[in-house]
Amino acid sequence: MPRTKELQRLADEELMQLVQDGDPRAFELLYDRHGDAAFSLAYRMVGDRVAAEDITQEAFLSIWRSRERYQRERGSVRTWVLGIVHHRGIDALRRNLVHQRRRASAEGIEERHEAPERTDAEALRRAEAKTVHAALETLPDDQSQVIELAYFGGFTHIQIAEMLAMPVGTVKGRMRLGLEKMRRELAGGVA
C-alpha cells in the first residue's frame, strides 16, 4: 500500500486507479484536490452554502460509490468530478428547492470563504479562470445570458424560451453560437 507522501505525487488519473480499488486515502486526496472547486461550482449554482454542501457531499459520495465507472480515456478526473457536481446541482435546482435562493450576487449575499491560493496548482487554476472569464466576456449579451441561465441556473431550454419570450429554436441557436465563440476564444482564436 503506497504511503501518503507517495500518493501525493500521483497524478489524478493514477490516484483514481487506487480509488477504483477502494482506497479511501486516495479518495481523500482526490477530494482535497477538487473539493473546493466542486463546492464553488455548487455554490455558484444554488447561492446557498447549506445546499452547496449537500450537493458536494452527494456528488463525492456518488463518485466513491460509482468509482468503477470512471474511464480515463473520456477526460480528466477534474472534468468528470465537476460534471457530476453540475448534474447534481441541476437536479437540485429543478426540484425547485433552491431556485428562489440562488444567484449569489457580486455583492455577496452570504458569508463567503474565499479559497486561499495555497499551491502552484491553485495559482494556475486562478489564471485559467481568468482565461475562461475573458472568453465569456467576449460573448454578446444574448448568448452569455442563455448560457448563464442554462449552465448555472439549471433552467431548461423551454423555460428559458418562456422567460425571454422567444422561440425555443432561437434559444438553442444562441447556446450553440455562444459555445462556438467560447471554443474559438479558448483555442486562441483558432477556428
Place this chain on the structure above:
Amino acid sequence: MTMEQHERYAENVAAYLLGALTEEEAAEFEAHLAECELCRLDYQRLRVAAEALPRAVEPLEAPDSLRDSLMDTVRAEARPGSVAERRPSFLQRLRDRLGEVSPAVAAVSAAAVLAIGVLGGWGVSELANNGTGEKTYAASTTLPRGSATLTVPEDRSGASLTVRGMPPPGAGRVYEVWLRRGSTYAPAGSLFDVGRNGTGSAAIPGNLRGVDGVAVTRERRGGTLKPTEKPVMTVNLS
C-alpha cells in the same frame, strides 16, 4: 439515418452540453449520439467550451465539516466486509447463496451484507457516459410526488436507480429493489433509504439480461427474500 433525423437532433448538441435538455430529451439525444457520427464530432468540438465553464467560477473554500462527514462515510464503506461493500461479483455470489438457505437465515445474512444506497447515490454516470449506449428508463410509481429513473448500460451489466420525491420508508423499514422475470420477483441485492429531500439511489449489481422489469417495495430493515407489498415503483425493461 436520414439527414432529416440528424437535423432534428443536431440543434440539441449545445443545449445538451449545457444541461438544458429535460431528462427525457437528454436520454433521447444520448441514444441518437451513439448512432450519429456527425453529432459526435460536433459534441466533441463544443464540449471544450462547456467543460471550461466551471473554471470561471469564483473559487471558495469548502468547510472542513463537509470533508470530515464525507470521509467518515467513505472510510466506513471501505472497510472489508462493510455493509456498503458492493462489488457486483461479490453480491451476485451472495444472492446465489441466499437462494440456497432458509429465508430466516437469508434475511439475517442480507441484513449483514447487502448493499445499502443512501442519500446521494450511485447512478451519476449520465454526464460521463454520453454516446455509450446507456439507456435511461422512467419509472411508474404509485407515490404522488415520487419519480425515478433507471440507467442501464448497453451490456446490461447492472444498473443504477435514482429516485426523487419519495417519502421515508418508515421506521425500521427500507426500500428494496427487485428484479422481475415474468411474474417472479427476485431480490436485486440493493436496499436504499432516502434523504430529507426525498432523493436516494441504489446500485443494482449483476447481469440484467433476461430481466423484464425492476420494482421497488418497502420492506423491513435488512430486506426480505420476497416482496411483502405491491411495488411502489416499477420500471419495464422488456
